[in-house]
Amino acid sequence: MEMLVYLIPASLLLGGVGLAAFLWALRNRQFEDPDGDGQRFLSDDWDDRPKP
Amino acid sequence: MSATSISACPACIAAPSAEAMAAARAQKASGLVLSLPTAHCAACISDVERELTRMPGVRSARVNLTLKRVSVEAAPEVTPEAMIARLAGIGYEAHELDPGLLSVTETDRRGRDLLMRLGVAGFAMMNVMLLSVAVWSGAEAATRDLFHWISAAIALPTLVFAGQPFFASAWASLKARRLGMDVPISLALILSSAISLYETFQGGEHAYFDAAVSLCFFLLAGRYLDYRSRAIARSAAEELAALEVPRATRIGPEGESIVPIAELALGDLVRVRPGARMPVDGIVTEGASELDRSLLTGETLPVRVAAGLPVSAGEVNLTGPLTVRVTAAGRDSSLHRMADLVAVAESARNRYTSLADRMARAYSPSVHLLALAAFIGWMVQSGGDIRLAVNVASAVLIITCPCALALAVPAVVTAASGRLFRQGLLIKDGTALERLAEVDTVVFDKTGTLTLGAPRPIDLDRHDATDLSLVAALAAGSAHPLSAALAAALTDRGIAPAPVSGLREVPGEGVEAFLGDRRVRLGRADWTGATPEDMTATYLDAGDGRAPRTFVFADQLRPGAAEAVAALKAAGKRVVLLSGDAETPVARLSKELGIEEWHAGARPEEKAGRVADLTAAGGRVLMVGDGLNDTAALAGAHVSVSPATALDAARVASDIVLLGQDLQPIALAASLAVTARRRIKQNFALSLGYNLVAVPVALLGLATPLIAALAMSASSITVSLNALRLR
Numbered sequence: 183m184e185m186l187v188y189l190i191p192a193s194l195l196l197g198g199v200g201l202a203a204f205l206w207a208l209r210n211r212q213f214e215d216p217d218g219d220g221q222r223f224l225s226d227d228w229d230d231r232p233k234p
Numbered sequence: 235m236s237a238t239s240i241s242a243c244p245a246c247i248a249a250p251s252a253e254a255m256a257a258a259r260a261q262k263a264s265g266l267v268l269s270l271p272t273a274h275c276a277a278c279i280s281d282v283e284r285e286l287t288r289m290p291g292v293r294s295a296r297v298n299l300t301l302k303r304v305s306v307e308a309a310p311e312v313t314p315e316a317m318i319a320r321l322a323g324i325g326y327e328a329h330e331l332d333p334g335l336l337s338v339t340e341t342d343r344r345g346r347d348l349l350m351r352l353g354v355a356g357f358a359m360m361n362v363m364l365l366s367v368a369v370w371s372g373a374e375a376a377t378r379d380l381f382h383w384i385s386a387a388i389a390l391p392t393l394v395f396a397g398q399p400f401f402a403s404a405w406a407s408l409k410a411r412r413l414g415m416d417v418p419i420s421l422a423l424i425l426s427s428a429i430s431l432y433e434t435f436q437g438g439e440h441a442y443f444d445a446a447v448s449l450c451f452f453l454l455a456g457r458y459l460d461y462r463s464r465a466i467a468r469s470a471a472e473e474l475a476a477l478e479v480p481r482a483t484r485i486g487p488e489g490e491s492i493v494p495i496a497e498l499a500l501g502d503l504v505r506v507r508p509g510a511r512m513p514v515d516g517i518v519t520e521g522a523s524e525l526d527r528s529l530l531t532g533e534t535l536p537v538r539v540a541a542g543l544p545v546s547a548g549e550v551n552l553t554g555p556l557t558v559r560v561t562a563a564g565r566d567s568s569l570h571r572m573a574d575l576v577a578v579a580e581s582a583r584n585r586y587t588s589l590a591d592r593m594a595r596a597y598s599p600s601v602h603l604l605a606l607a608a609f610i611g612w613m614v615q616s617g618g619d620i621r622l623a624v625n626v627a628s629a630v631l632i633i634t635c636p637c638a639l640a641l642a643v644p645a646v647v648t649a650a651s652g653r654l655f656r657q658g659l660l661i662k663d664g665t666a667l668e669r670l671a672e673v674d675t676v677v678f679d680k681t682g683t684l685t686l687g688a689p690r691p692i693d694l695d696r697h698d699a700t701d702l703s704l705v706a707a708l709a710a711g712s713a714h715p716l717s718a719a720l721a722a723a724l725t726d727r728g729i730a731p732a733p734v735s736g737l738r739e740v741p742g743e744g745v746e747a748f749l750g751d752r753r754v755r756l757g758r759a760d761w762t763g764a765t766p767e768d769m770t771a772t773y774l775d776a777g778d779g780r781a782p783r784t785f786v787f788a789d790q791l792r793p794g795a796a797e798a799v800a801a802l803k804a805a806g807k808r809v810v811l812l813s814g815d816a817e818t819p820v821a822r823l824s825k826e827l828g829i830e831e832w833h834a835g836a837r838p839e840e841k842a843g844r845v846a847d848l849t850a851a852g853g854r855v856l857m858v859g860d861g862l863n864d865t866a867a868l869a870g871a872h873v874s875v876s877p878a879t880a881l882d883a884a885r886v887a888s889d890i891v892l893l894g895q896d897l898q899p900i901a902l903a904a905s906l907a908v909t910a911r912r913r914i915k916q917n918f919a920l921s922l923g924y925n926l927v928a929v930p931v932a933l934l935g936l937a938t939p940l941i942a943a944l945a946m947s948a949s950s951i952t953v954s955l956n957a958l959r960l961r
Contacts, residue, residue, distance in 0.1 A: 197360065208350055213349065215298045221275060225277070
């Protein structure tokens with residue numbers, strides 16, 4: 183049962199990381215254009231050099 | 235339930251006042267939004283963005299493929315027309331949208347807010363459930379207490395944050411002295427977390443943190459679904475409204491300039507070119523032309539205007555350029571008048587109580603009574619053990635809590651409106667589907683609804699080849715819709731135009747030319763010396779001494795009109811045609827479509843009156859119309875549909891907008907609505923069934939947190955799956 187001392191914080195931490203990632207994505211408007219984002223990564227514009 | 239309690243008013247959103255629109259436009263002067271209906275792929279995104287950023291003055295362009303729009307940041311000298319031309323050059327159709335009408339940021343923020351609460355509740359639910367599994371499988375003493383404490387530490391802040399929409403709405407309905415669905419929800423959340431906290435302090439066996447958090451999660455999911463289907467409908471409705479950027483050509487002291495209608499003042503002079511819609515009400519000061527009033531009155535015969543005659547907004551100028559002095563602008567303008575008209579009509583519509591509301595009305599009091607009964611019963615039974623009685627009462631509240639009920643309607647409406655949207659129907663109002671399911675009478679308008687409002691010649695075979703070739707030559711000289719239709723039909727038949735000379739268009743009259751030394755004319759009856767017919771027609775004076783020839787036109791049927799009428803009749807609905815047009819064309823059309831019941835020459839108030847009569851006789855009327863003359867009837871009917879080409883006011887007044895040309899989806903929608911309604915009722919029955927099994931268990935005090943969690947999740951998931959069968 184001593185294991186719980188490590189396991190519970192670890193599981194909470196992992197869950198918290200997931201939640202933080204979700205909130206970050208939400209704030210960065212990543213759910214605004216799901217169709218477009220799905221297509222955009224197929225385009226090869228700016229593959230050779232970064233967008234100015 | 236949320237579907238109705240936060241009921242948005244579509245009229246308020248889609249028809250804001252002219253002042254608000256002007257203010258919003260001034261604010262966003264540098265940002266432009268174009269609609270891109272044909273964009274669909276990765277290449278489209280890069281094509282459009284590359285082409286636009288290449289234009290001098292454009293700072294950035296970003297395509298949103300989900301909304302099929304591109305937002306452009308540009309210097310003020312870059313005009314939307316130039317961008318549209320540029321995009322047309324690479325093969326993309328684009329339309330300017332009025333950014334003032336697209337309240338993107340506002341709706342966005344609310345959606346993100348709900349999504350964030352949903353995410354937090356989901357995270358908390360997973361973690362608390364993990365801990366609960368250990369408790370359910372037999373953790374004891376110190377371990378159980380520790381798990382309860384951790385659960386409390388996760389669940390309590392989550393409930394405070396994620397439960398806010400419910401608490402706020404419950405508080406609002408309590409202040410209004412009503413018992414909405416949110417009151418028992420909030421009570422269950424608060425009571426169960428309070429008793430669980432107390433149990434945890436006492437080292438008790440049962441804590442309901444898991445149930446409270448998953449309750450919150452499922453309810454938020456229902457609310458988010460509901461919000462999303464409403465937001466999609468609203469953004470599409472806004473887009474329709476924003477498509478007509480209201481501008482006018484003003485003749486000022488320093489020449490002509492294009493200004494927003496909101497800036498026009500009384501007495502300004504406005505130029506209206508042929509083919510354009512009247513932007514304002516006014517009086518013609520210069521020029522002669524013909525007007526198409528079909529959107530306002532349903533009449534298909536063009537009306538002649540000349541200097542000194544009044545014109546009103548919404549009429550289409552057909553032949554000659556007109557100069558109009560503005561007699562109504564700003565607050566008195568027809569834009570405002572239309573909004574007033576709709577507001578009056580909307581308030582006249584008898585308030586419909588949705589299925590969900592009827593459920594909630596019976597549900598809320600009975601849940602409270604049940605919980606109270608459990609509390610009192612167990613107090614008496616146990617001889618005053620408050621802790622036990624509160625435990626049982628909160629278990630009853632949690633188990634009866636309307637997770638499945640709150641999901642039942644939004645899930646079905648989302649699935650059904652998604653399917654209808656793919657068919658080209660936009661559901662603007664949440665209860666429209668339910669109302670559509672009850673319809674037994676369908677009233678159609680004629681011009682612009684069953685027909686396209688585009689004329690086509692119907693008696694070309696009566697005429698000989700010389701006349702036809704003469705008409706082909708004359709008709710090519712004008713952009714008047716009748717001429718254009720004649721020219722197109724004759725080209726299709728392969729008729730060569732006669733060699734005429736000196737072709738010229740006489741505004742408001744017709745086309746004139748010379749064949750050798752004979753003067754030939756194609757145009758109005760009195761101008762060519764013919765007797766006018768009671769139908770849309772044009773007349774040919776061949777200058778050969780014979781009587782003028784008549785070319786009769788009929789309106790072109792909208793695609794799918796015949797199929798839709800046949801399908802509705804096959805479904806046992808009564809179909810009525812109500813038109814403001816003259817008797818002959820209406821009779822012809824109803825014969826063509828097989829509609830036995832028709833009325834011609836109906837004025838707007840007669841249309842509304844007839845719809846009211848049908849309703850009073852016990853009918854549930856579906857009104858399909860597009861003109862200003864239909865607006866009152868649209869708003870007065872049980873449910874209403876208008877095509878996307880309809881006038882603003884008509885679209886605002888109707889519950890469903892037809893996005894494509896085809897009328898056939900209406901029949902499909904009527905049958906899908908019946909299925910959707912059946913699905914909603916099934917969902918209610920399902921969740922009631924779960925309650926019937928679980929509530930006695932809870933009342934007997936046998937409900938463990940495990941049973942509560944199982945009953946709740948199982949009913950929510952069953953209901954969602956049942957709704958998904960509609961897709």
